[in-house]
Amino acid sequence: MSPRAAAGLPEAVLVDGRPGAEVSAIERGLHYGDGLFETIACVGGEPRLLALHLTRLLEGCRRLALRPPETAQLTAEIASLARGNERAVLKLLVT
Numbered sequence: 001m002s003p004r005a006a007a008g009l010p011e012a013v014l015v016d017g018r019p020g021a022e023v024s025a026i027e028r029g030l031h032y033g034d035g036l037f038e039t040i041a042c043v044g045g046e047p048r049l050l051a052l053h054l055t056r057l058l059e060g061c062r063r064l065a066l067r068p069p070e071t072a073q074l075t076a077e078i079a080s081l082a083r084g085n086e087r088a089v090l091k092l093l094v095t
Contacts, residue, residue: 037092
């Protein structure tokens, strides 16, 4: 277990597809609380039920009138984060 995981911290954080751990103080989700998330289990380096998670994420974006993430890029990022991890949990946040 890595020191970050042992401390209860995420192994990797992406903000708008780039490594980072900070969100702007003027980000709409912080001010209005609108947003959604998906939590995806990964086993053997593969995200489980990915198509269902992405469908639900896009539907949530539509309902909240949020600009959805670009699906191909998001899928590539998820695959990259899952790869090489026997067991992992990915949490996607959209605001």
